[in-house]
Amino acid sequence: MSLVRQKIWSHGLTGLARFLEEFFIDVTKPSRKLKFLRGLIYANYDYVVRFPKVKVFDFLSVYPAAKGREILMLLHRDERWSLSDLETLYLLALISMRQAPKIFEIGSAHGETSYAMARINQDTHIFSLDLPVDDTVAHQNKMRWKNTSQEQQITQLYGDSRTFDYSPYLGQMDIVLIDGDHSYLTCKSDSAKALKLINDKGIIIWDDYNALEVQRAVNELLPTENIFQLKGTGFAVLDRSLADLPSEIS
Ligand SMILES: C[S@@+](CC[C@H](N)C(=O)[O-])C[C@H]1O[C@@H](n2cnc3c(N)ncnc32)[C@H](O)[C@@H]1O
Structure with missing residues (x-):
């Protein structure tokens, strides 16, 4: 898979994951499981690479x-x-x-x-x-x-x-x-x-x-x-x- 296709794939998944995460946080109390899931989501390509660092x-x-x-x-x-x-x-x-x-x-x-x-x-x-x-x-x-x-x-x-x-x-x-x-x-x-x-x-x-x-x-x-x-x-x-x-x- 080319680098570009890899990026599109990562952003697509990240967008979906972010939507699900924010939706779940809004309607439920975050349980330990959700926190674990969120941890996995944050450790992904989008936040590590796309946002600038201080x-x-x-x-x-x-x-x-x-x-x-x-x-x-x-x-x-x-x-x-x-x-x-x-x-x-x-x-x-x-x-x-x-x-x-x-x-x-x-x-x-x-x-x-x-x-x-x-x-x-x-x-x-x-x-x-x-x-x-x-x-x-x-x-x-x-x-x-x-x-x-x-x-x-x-x-x-x-x-x-x-x-x-x-x-x-x-x-x-x-x-x-x-x-x-x-x-x-x-x-x-x-x-x-x-x-x-x-x-x-x-x-x-x-x-x-x-x-x-x-x-x-x-x-x-x-x-x-x-x-x-x-x-x-x-x-x-x-x-x-x-x-x-x-x-x-x-
Ligand atoms: C790391 S401790 C703060 C340590 C403190 N600043 C110090 O240096 O001694 C975090 C504190 O934030 C409080 N906290 C957590 N969520 C909060 C919220 N939504 N609003 C206000 N306080 C919150 C917790 O009850 C906890 O006492």
Whole structure:
């Protein structure tokens, strides 16, 4: 079979698979089997080859002003949910440089990152959204920042990121961290919301960009948005304040 016929065959199957996948996600709760099927679908030719990939840059080549900056962070973290130490370091460096007053985090877990972000700058306020829980008080008591002096800097919000009413926060956020449900459709929806949440110098950070479904949602924005990955991390970043990105790719 010629290469062209192979491509037509792959795209045809992919188109059908994408239709079925989105149809099923809309009408059923994704079970483990469906997730497995979706994993197979994403590992195909279309997403690997057809969509452009983000460029990878070293943090200091994009943010040279961070060189020599002291960053206060705790190495003892909840490894099940949290960002890696390098990701936390870069995130805190960005907050420290911008003195970011307002941050929106989609996906709080136990508040490890909310707490770290609040500690780096006492003028920062964090709005952190997670799914509603049955026993809200018990859940809140497990939050890392509970009964600390950072508690007043964090507003815990509850709701599904796909349907949450973001209207009080639109256009105000200096940083939006997307770290909730990592499925393609939710990530795509969270990305659209994040683009409306940031101000004209704002930053969007997607965690787990290396996950195929997150990658697909982010890569689909590339024709209109300047997004790059930070070397050594799963962070994909869109920074409205950057006029240019460095020319060399690390
Ligand atoms: C990886 S954890 C977040 C970790 C946190 N950002 C940190 O660094 O400590 C993902 C969180 O997203 C939440 N989540 C999953 N789907 C969500 C949705 N649709 N809306 C809001 N939160 C969601 C989960 O309950 C979970 O607590």
